[in-house]
Amino acid sequence: METLKKMEIYLDYNSTTPLDPLVLKAMQPYLSQHFGNPSSFHRAGQVARHAVEEAREKIADVLQVEPGDIIFTSGGTESDNLAVKGVLEERGEKRRSLVISSIEHQAVLHPALNLEKKGYTIKVVPVNKNGLVDVQKLKEIITEDTALVSLMHVNNETGVIQPIEEAAKLAHDKGALFHTDAVQSFGKLVMRPETVGADLVSLSAHKICGPKGAGALYIRKGVKIKSLTQGGHQEKNIRPGTENVSAIVGFGEAAALAEKLRAEEAVRVKKLRDKLEQGIEKSISGVTVNGDAKKRIYNTLNVSFDALDGETLLMNLDLKNIFVSTGSACTAGSVEPSHVLLAMGISEVLARAAIRFTLGRFTSDKEIDLTLAELPMVVQRLRQASTGKKK
Numbered sequence: 001m002e003t004l005k006k007m008e009i010y011l012d013y014n015s016t017t018p019l020d021p022l023v024l025k026a027m028q029p030y031l032s033q034h035f036g037n038p039s040s041f042h043r044a045g046q047v048a049r050h051a052v053e054e055a056r057e058k059i060a061d062v063l064q065v066e067p068g069d070i071i072f073t074s075g076g077t078e079s080d081n082l083a084v085k086g087v088l089e090e091r092g093e094k095r096r097s098l099v100i101s102s103i104e105h106q107a108v109l110h111p112a113l114n115l116e117k118k119g120y121t122i123k124v125v126p127v128n129k130n131g132l133v134d135v136q137k138l139k140e141i142i143t144e145d146t147a148l149v150s151l152m153h154v155n156n157e158t159g160v161i162q163p164i165e166e167a168a169k170l171a172h173d174k175g176a177l178f179h180t181d182a183v184q185s186f187g188k189l190v191m192r193p194e195t196v197g198a199d200l201v202s203l204s205a206h207k208i209c210g211p212k213g214a215g216a217l218y219i220r221k222g223v224k225i226k227s228l229t230q231g232g233h234q235e236k237n238i239r240p241g242t243e244n245v246s247a248i249v250g251f252g253e254a255a256a257l258a259e260k261l262r263a264e265e266a267v268r269v270k271k272l273r274d275k276l277e278q279g280i281e282k283s284i285s286g287v288t289v290n291g292d293a294k295k296r297i298y299n300t301l302n303v304s305f306d307a308l309d310g311e312t313l314l315m316n317l318d319l320k321n322i323f324v325s326t327g328s329a330c331t332a333g334s335v336e337p338s339h340v341l342l343a344m345g346i347s348e349v350l351a352r353a354a355i356r357f358t359l360g361r362f363t364s365d366k367e368i369d370l371t372l373a374e375l376p377m378v379v380q381r382l383r384q385a386s387t388g389k390k391k
């Protein structure tokens with residue numbers, strides 16, 4: 001890809017994406033001459049205000065919602081926190097429980113743990129071995145005490161697409177609200193909150209070739225949430241603070257661009273992902289693809305390699321200029337296997353042997369060919385080294 005040094009192959013689009021040059025171009029004036037504060041009444045401020053509102057319209061357009069229902073935040077993490085804590089703290093008098101899935105991102109899991117410490121009840125719905133939420137179990141754990149059900153649309157590690165419409169209906173049947181973290185699906189899959197029945201939707205700019213530090217929360221009209229910060233009147237008092245104008249402009253541009261390219265990119269990227277998947281299965285023995293084969297987003301491939309450590313493989317691929325990720329988390333100095341893979345019932349050994357390849361807008365056919373040329377050799381060498389060590 002152009003933005004990295006020659007021959008560097010970036011296959012980690014679910015972590016973050018390169019800024020599209022068109023997005024950078026749209027942002028630049030707001031980092032220089034149009035520096036006004038959107039809350040100022042003079043012309044410099046109004047130029048910035050206009051840009052922020054235009055970006056809001058672009059994002060609302062993709063979701064097919066009212067621009068006034070979009071609140072800008074600093075990213076997916078803040079949006080998730082705002083949704084989960086904001087609803088529980090607003091409705092907490094009457095309804096004190098939160099339902100989440102076992103495969104949510106830390107941006108939902110950790111606020112949930114924080115709420116639990118404050119005395120709220122957290123119920124966790126399991127997933128099956130393919131990484132899909134168990135809808136029957138979900139039905140059983142939502143009660144009249146549930147304030148919010150939060151289920152992500154697409155899992156960041158496996159790419160598995162969750163049954164959010166069914167979940168929303170189950171939540172509403174019991175008078176609960178429904179939130180979905182759509183950080184990994186926005187701009188890739190069609191997702192209309194009104195069709196799904198989502199009351200709140202989290203988005204992030206940097207997963208769609210937009211800038212880091214910009215995100216949004218869709219809040220359906222009439223849904224009340226408590227603000228987590230106090231300050232000025234920006235973003236309907238829900239998210240006070242002077243807006244990050246250039247990043248918001250970039251987010252709007254990135255959203256419009258992703259929507260424009262969505263259909264053709266889905267076909268192009270899927271072809272490359274499938275080629276990578278089939279190539280790996282053909283040339284390397286002892287591999288398992290993690291996550292439902294059908295209900296999986298087109299850019300993601302999560303594979304466990306028998307008798308290998310994912311971290312070691314990642315580092316050896318890095319030496320070959322191929323950038324991938326593992327779902328492992330570094331906690332208290334030790335590397336923990338992915339909570340998502342463990343929740344699917346995958347053994348700790350295979351979870352530690354997993355690598356995630358995620359493709360995107362600038363991934364080329366040549367990059368996939370180069371990866372398929374290098375990967376089998378790296379895997380073979382590491383496997384030989386580890387069996388040699390055991391002898």
Ligand SMILES: Cc1ncc(COP(=O)(O)O)c(C=O)c1O
Nearest residue numbers: 075076077105107156181183204
């Ligand atoms: C599913 C999901 N939710 C939330 C986030 C957090 O988004 P951000 O990095 O914009 O805070 C991520 C990013 O990795 C994600 O993949």
